[in-house]
Structure formats: C-alpha cells, structure tokens
Amino acid sequence: MRTQLPTTAQLAPLTAVRNLGILAHVDAGKTTVTERILFLTGGTHKRGEVHDGTTVTDFDPQERERGITIFAAAVSCDWAGHRINLIDTPGHVDFADEVERSLRVLDGAVAVFDAVAGVEPQSESVWRQADRYGVPRLAFVNKLDRAGADLDAAVDSIRTRLHTVPLVVQLPIGAEDGFTGVVDLVRMRSLVWADGRLELREGEVPDQLREAALARRRLLVESVAELDPAALEEYCATGELTEATLVAALREITRSGAGVVVLCGSAYRNRGIEPLLDAAVAYLPSPLDVPPVRGAADPDGTVPERAADPAEPFAGLVFKVHAAATGRLTFVRVYSGTLRKGEGLLDVAAGRTERVARILRVQADRHFELDRAVAGDIVALVGPKAARAGATLSAPGAPLLLEPPTVAEPVVSVAVEAVRATDTERLAVALARLVEEDPSLQVRTDPETGQTVLSGMGELHLEVSAEKIRRDHGLAVSVGRPQVAHRETPSRAVSGLVYRHAKQDGGAGQFAHLVIDVAPLPGAAEVGWTGAVELDFRSTVTGGRVPQEFVRAVAAGCRDALVEGPLGGHRVTGVRVTLTDGMTHPKDSSELAFRTAGRFALREALRTAAVILLEPVAEVAVTVPEEAVGGVLGDLAARRGRISGQTGRAGTAEVTATVPLAELFGYAGALRSRTQGRGTFTARPAGYAPAPAGTGSR
Missing domain, CATH: 3.30.70.240 (Alpha-Beta Plaits)
Known part of the structure; x- marks a missing residue:
C-alpha cells in the first residue's frame, strides 16, 4: 500500500495518529526498518541503504560515513488511513540521551532485535528507558535471513533478559537464506514475499507447517488468556479465542505493558514490514489512548492535567533543537491545543515569550510547511530563539510546566582548543551551539589550567562533537586525551559533628549552630553504584529548635558542598546527612547563615569521613x-x-x-x-x- 505523505495537520483524527520510536542495539537494523517503512508507505520512492549512505534518516555526513545513527531523526508517513510520526533513534550507548529525549514524547515504540544475537546490552538499556516512561512496545526480530538466525532463541532472550512476557504472533516460513515469509498466527494465514519482488502474497498455511502453527497459536492463546481477564473468560467458556477477542486482548496487553507482541522478518529483504505496520496501528496507542499529560503541582498542591484535545489551551514539550543552515528548528510534541503560525508561546520555566514564524512537518532533513499543529502532533517550529530541549511551551494565558526528560551526567571529558588563537571566540560560539543541541554535553573552564573542557557520554560522543565543530563551523581544533569523570563518596560515618557559623562585621550579623551526622548511603562504595542519589538529607530536630525554612537552607548548603570533594575536587555522591540539633539567634539567624553553615559543616565532615574515589x-x-x-x-x-x-x-x-x-x-x-x-x-x-x-x- 503506497500513499502520499500528508501535508496538513488536520488530515488524520487523533485516533488515527501513532507517535512511534524505533529502538535497538547498534547494528540491529532499525534504520533499515525505518527506510523500508518509508518506502512502503510512499514517504520515499527509492529504498535507502545504510551501507550505500543513501538513507533518509541517517542524513548527517558523519552518520553516513560511520554507518550508524547518531542523531534522532523524525519522519512522517501514512499507512492504512493512519498518520505515523516516526523517530529513528541512535543505537550506540554514547547517544543514549537522544533516545531518552525521544522516549519522553512518544506514545509507543518498536524494539528491533537481531535474530542471531537476540537481546544485546544496549537493547536492555533502551528497554529500561522505555519502562521508565511507560512507553508500550512491539518487538521485531530482524535479520531472520542471516546464518545462525533463531527466532526461538531471540524470544527466550527477550523473556529472560527483559523480564517480560513475549507473545509471538508469527511463525517463520523457511530459515536463514530460505526465509521467505511468516505464518500470521492471529488470522492463521501465510504471508510470503518472493525474491526480488515487493508484492506480499497472502494464502493458506503451508501443509508442512500447519501442525506447528496450530501448536504455536495454542501457546499464544493460553498466554493471552493468562494476561487478559476478558480473554480468560472466553477461553474458559469455549476453549478458544476468536480473532477479534485475540486482537483486542493483544492491544490491551501491549498498552498496559503486561506483555510484548513479537513479530519477525528481514527488513533488508523487505520481508515482514507490512505486518509490523499493521501491528503498530492495531496494538499501539493513539494520543487519545494515553493518560492526560500532568504538569508540575500548583502552590496549593493540585496537579493540573491537559487532555489531548485541540480545543484545550496549547501545551507542548521541546525534545530536540537543531541549528540547521536554514535556521534554528525547535522540535515539539504537542500535547494539547492548537497552534497557528504567527502565535506567541510562553517558555514556562524561563518566563519568556517566543513567536512561531513557521510550523513544519519533518521528513528527516526535508520539511513540509503546515498552517497549524494540533494535539498529538510532532512538528518543528521556526521562530523560537532560546527554547532549550526540555522546555515547556504553553499558551501564555494558561501556563503548564511539564517534566523535562532526564539528562545523564557526562562521564568522559576532553580539553578542546582552537588551533589558531584568533578562532577562540568562534570556538566558544560553536561549543555553545553544541550544548544547545545536545544537553548531555557540558562545557566548562578548568580553573587550574584555564583550558576549555568538553564533557560527554563517551569517547565516540566527544569524537563526533569535535568533528561537528570542524565541519559545521570550519574551525581547526585540537582535542586532548579523554579523561573520565570521577566521583567521591564517604566510606565511614561521622556522628555528632558540631559546626557554629558566627559572623559580625557591623550591622546585622550571621549566626547558625548545627549538629549533623554524616554516613555513606548503602552501596555507594560498591561496584555498580549509579550515582543517581547524591544526597539523602533528613532532619530529626524536634521542638522547633531549627525552623523549617532553616532546615531547607541547611539541605541546600549540603548540596552546595557536594560540588567539590576533599580528595581531588571531584563531585561527591552517596551521602546521607541527618540534622540532629541546632540553635538560632533571634536577630542574626537567617536562611543564608544556615545555608552557609550547612555547606561548611558537610565539608568538614567529609574531611574526616575517609572519602574514597569512585x-x-x-x-x-x-x-x-x-x-x-x-x-x-x-x-x-x-x-x-x-x-x-x-x-x-x-x-x-x-x-x-x-x-x-x-x-x-x-x-x-x-x-x-x-x-x-x-x-x-x-x-x-x-x-x-x-x-x-x-x-x-x-
């Protein structure tokens, strides 16, 4: 089925929209899957190949040279009356932050697995990321035409390594080079793709596979009945499930995350893509099927919600910024409301108004102009000049602050400097643009050496960033040897540390008296500590000896102390601080005094807590x-x-x-x-x- 790309926001109702991501380990074939989807749906008129450097979504020169996806790319296509907004995400671990930002705005995803390797390390990572955001998934076992391909082994790895219930809805016809199609276990039909031809032929289940197909369908029906109450009721009454009941149950199981539907094929040979698209339409949610988006709590404690309704006030989340040669593109998932060209939007966190000059439907590096964007859309905006990834754009009269995607802490750093001293200012501008596009990058100046230090998620991440500076900005830069980002943590407890902060220099003074206990968090000094919890602050002060506003100030001061540890000046993690006692002065105590006291008290405690390096x-x-x-x-x-x-x-x-x-x-x-x-x-x-x-x- 080949149809043309929709060019207006109102072509598809919300029930016919699917916002999907393609997730996988590097080299599992997700970009090839995306290219075949675009070709079959009419989004492209020639099949793009990774090895030829002709893909639509891997359009950056570095992606084509390296043969991997580096930047998440958004495309749109049309299938069976449904608009599919698709994001092809990177598979390399160094670019996991691109995956994180994409998952934050998706309603569903397709996880692609290699039929030979099964679940690989990065497959587990992206699966956990999708779990964190509650994104329903389908599984597509790719490369069944390869030597050593084994669907059952791949499914078993999904069960054991991802801790989910795989619901296999297809049986391969042939193996390795002889793989020609699949048996659809839901409808009990064969789907066959002849060599060198695109046409899908549908027919009866081959006689030699009928017994195996019936046995597989029985396993599928039993697994579904265990997971879905409505299916269980019908199964107990009749001993079987109708096709309609099975489809409805698979849809509910997929959306709830109780199990994952597993399909298979060979994207390179154009086998299995049409059923995958049908499954995405049938089982994955539309914007109306997901709960209303929730904003930050109001001062009175209520949590505002915004439904996916074009009539609601506008609310959207920026998940990507791209500084293209033609201008700055701000990629937005629209959660509610309707946006038209020329309207103003409020950057809620920054308190700044941005003007929307153009609204674009994105097709990787190509764009189609729209007159408006509605709830459920994923679009690019031209006009906003300062909105960063993670920013909430809202109707000025109805602000709603959405939770931004999590940004991982960089673990590798390199010193970067311009080869020509006259290019130093241009390098600063280039680095600022890099950080604007990729929040997982950080730039700082080393206080001891005066060098500019670029930090990122890995060696390849920094290598790609340096090459981007050279190509996009025409700058010659030298890059130092990579250095890892260490952390410090206490290895023993310090109890009853007393710290008094008293300062009198004329006028109002400063006074704060604290007693704190400091201890390492469980597991902080062991292999595998994530560093996610830097500070666990508690207060056991009673009788109002330290007012609550001062307790909060002490906690803030302790967080200030974590910036630089006593061992080597690295950031401190895994600390539990308990405020056990304190005293105030009726005139000289203030939040500033207690924050200062908290900072110096924790610093002093860490110097005696046998800090170790991580x-x-x-x-x-x-x-x-x-x-x-x-x-x-x-x-x-x-x-x-x-x-x-x-x-x-x-x-x-x-x-x-x-x-x-x-x-x-x-x-x-x-x-x-x-x-x-x-x-x-x-x-x-x-x-x-x-x-x-x-x-x-x-």
Whole structure:
C-alpha cells in the first residue's frame, strides 16, 4: 500500500495518529526498518541503504560515513488511513540521551532485535528507558535471513533478559537464506514475499507447517488468556479465542505493558514490514489512548492535567533543537491545543515569550510547511530563539510546566582548543551551539589550567562533537586525551559533628549552630553504584529548635558542598546527612547563615569521613572467535576487568565483564589487532566502582 505523505495537520483524527520510536542495539537494523517503512508507505520512492549512505534518516555526513545513527531523526508517513510520526533513534550507548529525549514524547515504540544475537546490552538499556516512561512496545526480530538466525532463541532472550512476557504472533516460513515469509498466527494465514519482488502474497498455511502453527497459536492463546481477564473468560467458556477477542486482548496487553507482541522478518529483504505496520496501528496507542499529560503541582498542591484535545489551551514539550543552515528548528510534541503560525508561546520555566514564524512537518532533513499543529502532533517550529530541549511551551494565558526528560551526567571529558588563537571566540560560539543541541554535553573552564573542557557520554560522543565543530563551523581544533569523570563518596560515618557559623562585621550579623551526622548511603562504595542519589538529607530536630525554612537552607548548603570533594575536587555522591540539633539567634539567624553553615559543616565532615574515589565502569560484551578467547581474557584482566560470564555459540564466544571506562579508551583498535579484525565489543554504563589509590587526584 503506497500513499502520499500528508501535508496538513488536520488530515488524520487523533485516533488515527501513532507517535512511534524505533529502538535497538547498534547494528540491529532499525534504520533499515525505518527506510523500508518509508518506502512502503510512499514517504520515499527509492529504498535507502545504510551501507550505500543513501538513507533518509541517517542524513548527517558523519552518520553516513560511520554507518550508524547518531542523531534522532523524525519522519512522517501514512499507512492504512493512519498518520505515523516516526523517530529513528541512535543505537550506540554514547547517544543514549537522544533516545531518552525521544522516549519522553512518544506514545509507543518498536524494539528491533537481531535474530542471531537476540537481546544485546544496549537493547536492555533502551528497554529500561522505555519502562521508565511507560512507553508500550512491539518487538521485531530482524535479520531472520542471516546464518545462525533463531527466532526461538531471540524470544527466550527477550523473556529472560527483559523480564517480560513475549507473545509471538508469527511463525517463520523457511530459515536463514530460505526465509521467505511468516505464518500470521492471529488470522492463521501465510504471508510470503518472493525474491526480488515487493508484492506480499497472502494464502493458506503451508501443509508442512500447519501442525506447528496450530501448536504455536495454542501457546499464544493460553498466554493471552493468562494476561487478559476478558480473554480468560472466553477461553474458559469455549476453549478458544476468536480473532477479534485475540486482537483486542493483544492491544490491551501491549498498552498496559503486561506483555510484548513479537513479530519477525528481514527488513533488508523487505520481508515482514507490512505486518509490523499493521501491528503498530492495531496494538499501539493513539494520543487519545494515553493518560492526560500532568504538569508540575500548583502552590496549593493540585496537579493540573491537559487532555489531548485541540480545543484545550496549547501545551507542548521541546525534545530536540537543531541549528540547521536554514535556521534554528525547535522540535515539539504537542500535547494539547492548537497552534497557528504567527502565535506567541510562553517558555514556562524561563518566563519568556517566543513567536512561531513557521510550523513544519519533518521528513528527516526535508520539511513540509503546515498552517497549524494540533494535539498529538510532532512538528518543528521556526521562530523560537532560546527554547532549550526540555522546555515547556504553553499558551501564555494558561501556563503548564511539564517534566523535562532526564539528562545523564557526562562521564568522559576532553580539553578542546582552537588551533589558531584568533578562532577562540568562534570556538566558544560553536561549543555553545553544541550544548544547545545536545544537553548531555557540558562545557566548562578548568580553573587550574584555564583550558576549555568538553564533557560527554563517551569517547565516540566527544569524537563526533569535535568533528561537528570542524565541519559545521570550519574551525581547526585540537582535542586532548579523554579523561573520565570521577566521583567521591564517604566510606565511614561521622556522628555528632558540631559546626557554629558566627559572623559580625557591623550591622546585622550571621549566626547558625548545627549538629549533623554524616554516613555513606548503602552501596555507594560498591561496584555498580549509579550515582543517581547524591544526597539523602533528613532532619530529626524536634521542638522547633531549627525552623523549617532553616532546615531547607541547611539541605541546600549540603548540596552546595557536594560540588567539590576533599580528595581531588571531584563531585561527591552517596551521602546521607541527618540534622540532629541546632540553635538560632533571634536577630542574626537567617536562611543564608544556615545555608552557609550547612555547606561548611558537610565539608568538614567529609574531611574526616575517609572519602574514597569512585571511577565510572562499563559492562562490556566481547564477541570473538573461540581460539582468541584466552588472549581476550588476559587483555581484559590487564585492563582491571572483572569477568562476569562466558558463553559459546557456532565457533564464537561472548565474554562479559565489568571494566573501568578509563581502560576502554582505544580498546576497539586493540581488539581488532588481537583478533585479526574478527572481534567486536559493545559497552554500556554500569555505574561507579572504587578506584585504585592514587587515581584521579589533581
């Protein structure tokens, strides 16, 4: 079914809109899936190929050169009377923040898995990200035409590693090179794609597969009946489920997250994409099917909500900013209301009004102008000059502050400087634009060396950012050796520390008296500490000895103290502070005095709390020929890696280990040399672990 891209916001009602993301581990084939969707729906007239550098969504030169997705790209297409707004997300762990921002604004997603590798490390990471935002998913097991492809093994890895109930609705016809189609277990029909042809042929289930298909359908029906009350009632009464009941139950199970529908195919060979689109329309939610968006609580404690209704006041969330050559594009998910060209919007958090000059439907690097955007849309705006990713844009007369996406803390830093001294100011502008587009990047000036330091999520992330400066801004820059971001944490408790802050210099003075206990949070000094909880502040003061406003000031002061630890000036994490007592002065006590006292009291406590250094570690999965396992194990041990598992399959072995991130710089080249180019590895953040003595000091 080939249809033209809709060019006006009002073509599809809200019930016929699907806002979807494509999620996967790197090289699982999600960009190829996206390209086939665009081709089949008429969004493109030629199939784009990753290996040829002709894809629509991977349009950046670096993406085409490296053969990976780096930047989330939005496209729109039309299928069976439904508009599908699709975001192709990166699969590499260094660009997980792009995935996070995309998931925040999506109603559903398709998780793509390699039929040979099954669930890979980054697959787990993106799955957990989707869990955090409650995004319903379908699973698509791709590359069934590859040697070693095994649908059952991939499904088993979904069950065991993702801790969900896979509901397999298709049975492959043929295997590896002989894979030609699938049996649809819901309708009990065969779907076959002939070699070299695009047409899908539908027919009866092949005789040689009928028994297996009936057995698989029975398993599907039983699993669905266990998860859906309505299906269970019909199953108990008749011993079977009708097609309508099965579809309705799968839809409800998918939306609730109780299970995941699993489809299969080969995107490269154009097999399995039409059923995937049909499943997305049938099972994944429309904007009307998700709960109303909730804003920040009002002063009286009520939590405002805004339904997906074009008649409601406008509310949208900025999830991406792109400084294109033609101007600044602000990507917005519209949650409620209607927006027209020329209208003004309030950036709620910043308190600034932005004017919308144009509204665009985005097709990767191409755009189609709209006269308006309505609830449920994903569009790009031209006009807003300062709205950042995570900002809420709202109708000026009805502000609503939405929760922004979580931004991960950078773990790797490099020093960046312009080769020519005259380009220093241009470099500052280029770095500011980079940070505007990618909030997971941070720029600071090292107080000791005066160098400009760029921090990001990994070595590749920073490498791509530096190359972007060179290409987009025409700047020659030199980049230093990567350095990891260490943390500090106390290893023992300090009880009853007394700190008195008294200052008198004429006029009103400052007075605050505190007694605090400081202790490490459980697990903060162990391998795998995430660093997500920096401070757990509590107060046990009774009798009003310290007023509540001063207690809050002490907590703020403690947070100030975490910026720089006593060991090496690194940020402090994993601290529990309990305010046990205090005293005030009727005239000289103030919030400022207690905040200052809190800062200095915690600093003093940390100096006596045996602070230890933490370094970021990564979970590494290395796939190598069996004969190279010994050398790889020895190399990982030399890199201070902790081996956690080893599995073998078809002449190859996969070794998993936890390795300090600092030891992984340059590992890709070393692994290729050790395995004659046959070894590959993936890594994902695994938190922090205690670092050896003498590491990370300044």
